[in-house]
Amino acid sequence: MAMTLHCNIVSAEKKLFDGRAEIVVASGVQGELGILPGHTPLLTELKPGTIKVKKQGGEEELIYVSSGFLEVQPDTVTVLADSAERADNIDEAAAKEAMEAAQRAMQDQTAEMEYAQAAAMLAQAAAQLQTIQQLRKKLGK
Amino acid sequence: MAVGKEIRSQIGSIKNTQKITSAMQMVAASKMRRAQDRMAASHPYASQIRKVVSHIAGATPEYTHTYMEERDVKRVGYIIVSSDRGLCGGLNINLFKAALKDIMDWQGKGAEIDVCAIGSKAGAFFRRYGGNLVAAKSGLGDSPKASDLVGSVKVMLDAYEEGKIDRLFVVYNEFINTMTQKPLVQQLLPLEAEAAEEDQSKVTGWDYLYEPDAKYLLDNLLIRYIESQVYQAVVENIACEQSARMVAMKSATDNAGNFIDELQLVYNKARQAAITQEIAEIVGGAAAI
Numbered sequence: 271m272a273m274t275l276h277c278n279i280v281s282a283e284k285k286l287f288d289g290r291a292e293i294v295v296a297s298g299v300q301g302e303l304g305i306l307p308g309h310t311p312l313l314t315e316l317k318p319g320t321i322k323v324k325k326q327g328g329e330e331e332l333i334y335v336s337s338g339f340l341e342v343q344p345d346t347v348t349v350l351a352d353s354a355e356r357a358d359n360i361d362e363a364a365a366k367e368a369m370e371a372a373q374r375a376m377q378d379q380t381a382e383m384e385y386a387q388a389a390a391m392l393a394q395a396a397a398q399l400q401t402i403q404q405l406r407k408k409l410g411k
Numbered sequence: 412m413a414v415g416k417e418i419r420s421q422i423g424s425i426k427n428t429q430k431i432t433s434a435m436q437m438v439a440a441s442k443m444r445r446a447q448d449r450m451a452a453s454h455p456y457a458s459q460i461r462k463v464v465s466h467i468a469g470a471t472p473e474y475t476h477t478y479m480e481e482r483d484v485k486r487v488g489y490i491i492v493s494s495d496r497g498l499c500g501g502l503n504i505n506l507f508k509a510a511l512k513d514i515m516d517w518q519g520k521g522a523e524i525d526v527c528a529i530g531s532k533a534g535a536f537f538r539r540y541g542g543n544l545v546a547a548k549s550g551l552g553d554s555p556k557a558s559d560l561v562g563s564v565k566v567m568l569d570a571y572e573e574g575k576i577d578r579l580f581v582v583y584n585e586f587i588n589t590m591t592q593k594p595l596v597q598q599l600l601p602l603e604a605e606a607a608e609e610d611q612s613k614v615t616g617w618d619y620l621y622e623p624d625a626k627y628l629l630d631n632l633l634i635r636y637i638e639s640q641v642y643q644a645v646v647e648n649i650a651c652e653q654s655a656r657m658v659a660m661k662s663a664t665d666n667a668g669n670f671i672d673e674l675q676l677v678y679n680k681a682r683q684a685a686i687t688q689e690i691a692e693i694v695g696g697a698a699a700i
Contacts (some may be wrong), residue, residue: 310620348462350459403611
């Protein structure tokens with residue numbers, strides 16, 4: 271049996287995942303991270319994206335996070351997400367709409383601040399859509 | 412009948428009070444359920460972030476944040492979380508007693524005290540008590556947002572960073588179950604390594620890899636940590652408040668019921684005595700004729 275580590279994913283609103291995992295893949299601010307058991311302690315910030323958890327036995331779970339922190343201890347991974355959603359709960363239409371709204375806001379940029387906000391929104395919406403696409407691919411649709 | 416008019420009006424007024432207390436009990440019961448759900452929802456995040464931070468406190472990081480330094484204690488800060496409204500039994504008083512006991516301990520060691528009061532009851536109490544009230548926040552309602560608390564928490568964090576206070580505690584009621592709430596004094600700053608983590612505390616001298624860099628990450632994470640702990644304290648205190656109120660109002664309703672029964676008995680006796688006397692008088696009058 272493959273080695274496993276304990277994975278905890280919580281958002282400010284609820285607990286999303288708590289259990290053993292073979293590998294956890296997350297998108298940190300400096301790139302994709304794949305964490306296997308025995309990883310050296312690590313602390314990183316997350317950018318909007320998908321967290322892929324390969325559960326014991328090979329089943330995969332996809333979770334979208336908007337941003338947050340990831341902590342790695344040799345036998346545990348903890349994700350502290352600002353807001354997170356299971357892939358199957360994301361509303362694709364809403365995500366698309368948010369993405370278009372963000373793009374529009376970026377085009378008629380009036381202030382520097384708004385541009386930064388819009389860019390953040392766009393990144394989040396894009397990451398949500400990407401999560402859905404990954405889920406689709408997994409399900410073979 | 413003129414007999415027992417006072418008793419009757421007293422019964423009436425107690426009945427009115429009983430109506431109010433039983434209504435408050437039902438309101439508190441329904442709010443309590445929601446408050447408990449809210450508490451349970453944010454609990455995983457608060458406990459996980461506490462675990463992470465205790466790992467950080469146990470590590471030997473390349474960058475030592477001010478929140479991690481142990482300093483000589485000259486001044487102690489307290490964030491005291493109370494309810495906005497009364498009529499919830501001894502909840503607030505027990506909390507203030509626990510807080511005062513801790514405050515006295517520190518004062519005995521020569522430290523001065525700063526208080527940040529969340530909830531109007533704590534504000535009123537510490538204004539009267541004469542503590543140095545540096546920030547107060549009230550009117551949070553039943554479903555507070557984390558952003559509502561940021562301001563008053565920041566006052567205390569700034570004071571800590573500037574070295575005005577050397578230790579920061581949060582005082583709130585811990586929700587054990589509907590019947591039991593326990594006042595709890597929890598140290599926020601400086602960070603404490605969790606003693607229970609026996610396997611990791613033995614390994615000293617390890618450090619994290621940081622992405623992007625230690626200062627940026629710790630600054631953000633630690634502020635998030637404090638905010639989430641205070642938020643959790645507030646949410647938990649609200650759940651405590653509602654259940655304490657429900658219990659207090661239930662016993663008030665029961666007491667009113669007992670009181671009414673007793674008064675009813677007194678009233679009935681007086682009425683019967685009056686009737687007996689009247690009959691005796693009539694019989695006596697008829698015999699005289």
